Amino acid sequence: xxxxxxxxxFRGLWILLTLCTFSALPWMIVELRKQHFSVHYQAWFIAGxxxxxxxxxxxxxxxxxxxxxxxxxxxxxxxxILWMVPIYAVDxxxxxxxxxxxxxxxxxxxCYEAFVIxxxxxxxMAYLEEEYGDVxxxxxxxxxxxxxxxxxxxxxxxxxxxxxxxxxxRGVLAYVITxxxxxxxxxxxxxxxxxxxxxxxxxxxxxxxxxVGSLSQTWALYCLILMYRATRQExxxxxxxxxxxxxxxxxxxxxxxxxxxxxxxxxDLLKPASWSxxxxxxxxxxxQNFLICLEMFAAAIAHxxxxxxxxxxxxxxxxxxxxxxxxxxxxxxxxxxxxxxVVTDTGDNIADMGRRTWKQAKNHTANLVQSPPSYLKGLFAxxxxxxxxxGEGVPYSxxxxxxxxxxxHALLQRSQSRPGPISSSP
Numbered sequence: 001x002x003x004x005x006x007x008x009x010f011r012g013l014w015i016l017l018t019l020c021t022f023s024a025l026p027w028m029i030v031e032l033r034k035q036h037f038s039v040h041y042q043a044w045f046i047a048g049x050x051x052x053x054x055x056x057x058x059x060x061x062x063x064x065x066x067x068x069x070x071x072x073x074x075x076x077x078x079x080x081i082l083w084m085v086p087i088y089a090v091d092x093x094x095x096x097x098x099x100x101x102x103x104x105x106x107x108x109x110x111c112y113e114a115f116v117i118x119x120x121x122x123x124x125m126a127y128l129e130e131e132y133g134d135v136x137x138x139x140x141x142x143x144x145x146x147x148x149x150x151x152x153x154x155x156x157x158x159x160x161x162x163x164x165x166x167x168x169x170r171g172v173l174a175y176v177i178t179x180x181x182x183x184x185x186x187x188x189x190x191x192x193x194x195x196x197x198x199x200x201x202x203x204x205x206x207x208x209x210x211x212v213g214s215l216s217q218t219w220a221l222y223c224l225i226l227m228y229r230a231t232r233q234e235x236x237x238x239x240x241x242x243x244x245x246x247x248x249x250x251x252x253x254x255x256x257x258x259x260x261x262x263x264x265x266x267x268d269l270l271k272p273a274s275w276s277x278x279x280x281x282x283x284x285x286x287x288q289n290f291l292i293c294l295e296m297f298a299a300a301i302a303h304x305x306x307x308x309x310x311x312x313x314x315x316x317x318x319x320x321x322x323x324x325x326x327x328x329x330x331x332x333x334x335x336x337x338x339x340x341x342v343v344t345d346t347g348d349n350i351a352d353m354g355r356r357t358w359k360q361a362k363n364h365t366a367n368l369v370q371s372p373p374s375y376l377k378g379l380f381a382x383x384x385x386x387x388x389x390x391g392e393g394v395p396y397s398x399x400x401x402x403x404x405x406x407x408x409h410a411l412l413q414r415s416q417s418r419p420g421p422i423s424s425s426p
Contacts, residue, residue, distance in 0.1 A: 010060060018053055025049060043286070044097050047293035051089040054293075054300040058085040061300075064309035071312050073130060077123035078307045084116045084250060085300045092292035099282050102289070103190050107183040110213075113251045114179035117220050120247050121172045121227070122334070125165070127238055128231060136162040145230040151222075164230065171223030173338055178216040182209045197285065200266060210259065217255065221248060239306070246306045250299050258288050 025046070032042050062082050065075050091109040095102035125135065132138045140161030147155050158164040189195040189205035196204030228240060264270050265284040 014057060014060065017056075021049060021053065043290055044093075047093050047096055047290050050294050050297045051093045054089045054296040055086045057300040057304060058082055061304050061307070061309060065307075065312065068309055068313045070314050071130070073126040074123060075312055077119045077126060080119045081116055081123070081247065082303055082307060084112060084247075085296050085303055087112050088250065088254075088299075089293055089296035092289040092296070096286055096289040096293065099286060102285055103187060107180075107187060110183050111180045113255075114176045114217075114220075116247060117217075117224065117251060118172055118176045118338075120243065121169065121224060123243075124227065124231070124235060124240060125169075128234060132234065136165060139164065139230065142230070145226060147226070160230075165227070168223040168227045169338070172220045175216045175220035177339060177343070179213060182213050182216075185209060197262070200263075214255070214259075217251070221252065238311075243306045246299070246302045249302070250295075254292060254295070257291065261288050 029042060029046065032045060037045075062079050065079050065082070069075055088109055091105055095105045098105070128135045128138075142160045144157035144160055145164065146152055146157050158167045186195055186205065186209050189209075190197070194203070194205055196206045200207045224244065228235070228244065232240070261270070261284045270283050270287065
């Protein structure tokens with residue numbers, strides 16, 4: 001750390017600014033109340049203070065990573081993860097300040113959370129590839145990783161090696177694909193007036209989209225956990241558990257916090273006050289965004305400790321210029337390629353399944369024609385004999401002319417009521 005004194009200086013200045021801000025915050029709130037500012041403005045101001053502190057801390061950490069960009073395969077993922085706090089914080093504050101436009105502001109935050117989960121998975125894979133080379137071959141000789149209960153009763157263990165890593169990657173990327181789709185559907189249904197934010201009704205889109213998003217998110221996190229169980233010994237030097245918990249806390253807890261607030265609003269636990277211009281939906285969304293603004297301050301500190309730039313600092317390394325590293329940060333071709341691979345593979349699997357189903361149906365039909373079951377033979381023989389009697393002018397017997405016999409349809413009805421096959425004799 002002695003080679004990088006400016007980093008300590010900037011950190012000290014940020015800590016001093018934070019302490020001064022928190023010391024002055026109660027006084028500023030009192031002054032706002034004395035000036036008769038509405039509670040809305042007070043919330044915007046308090047949230048804005050936390051957003052400024054969170055964003056400044058995160059941007060500083062990003063700048064340090066780009067300045068000491070010595071392991072690009074790892075640090076590009078770290079930088080994308082660190083941007084989570086500024087995007088969440090600014091997005092939440094804008095939604096809080098401009099509540100009428102939150103339908104168009106929140107989708108950015110919702111889509112980026114899927115992007116963060118994907119980048120964390122790629123971060124772990126990049127480390128394994130740097131340290132162990134061909135990861136698929138390295139893990140191919142390992143025993144299969146069992147699914148934890150209760151999933152072990154539903155799924156067989158994935159084959160170690162390439163199959164295992166492909167299944168976990170596909171589970172993560174499924175959320176990357178699903179989240180923007182559900183967000184887009186949410187925007188469209190909101191414009192159509194059938195979204196019903198926070199309304200748990202079958203004729204509203206919100207509960208269905210929330211369920212799909214929750215299941216997809218849970219499956220992505222499950223795949224991450226399964227991958228960690230399989231590789232935790234090899235990943236131990238980079239402290240993956242702390243990193244995973246930080247990301248999970250932001251992504252998972254904010255989602256369920258939103259669901260909990262909406263449920264509280266549904267059961268009238270949150271009611272607008274007489275001085276407020278907010279309705280029930282605005283109260284729930286405003287509280288969620290206000291809490292996110294405050295929580296991102298803690299998340300920024302947690303991210304700084306989980307993904308410290310000092311892990312990559314090397315004064316003797318040769319690295320590209322800072323501006324060139326900034327350009328690399330916006331290159332997302334790897335994401336596009338991975339999504340295309342998953343979509344192509346899924347399409348191929350669906351096509352193969354369709355071809356197999358069609359082939360099995362054709363074979364089954366051919367077998368029925370060549371050697372029909374005995375009960376079908378009896379039905380066809382009975383019907384043919386009755387038709388011959390009609391052609392020869394032979395009257396039906398009482399049994400043949402009964403309502404339950406004398407036609408193939410009637411015989412089919414009788415066959416359904418009999419436990420055994422129908423005989424072909426008259």
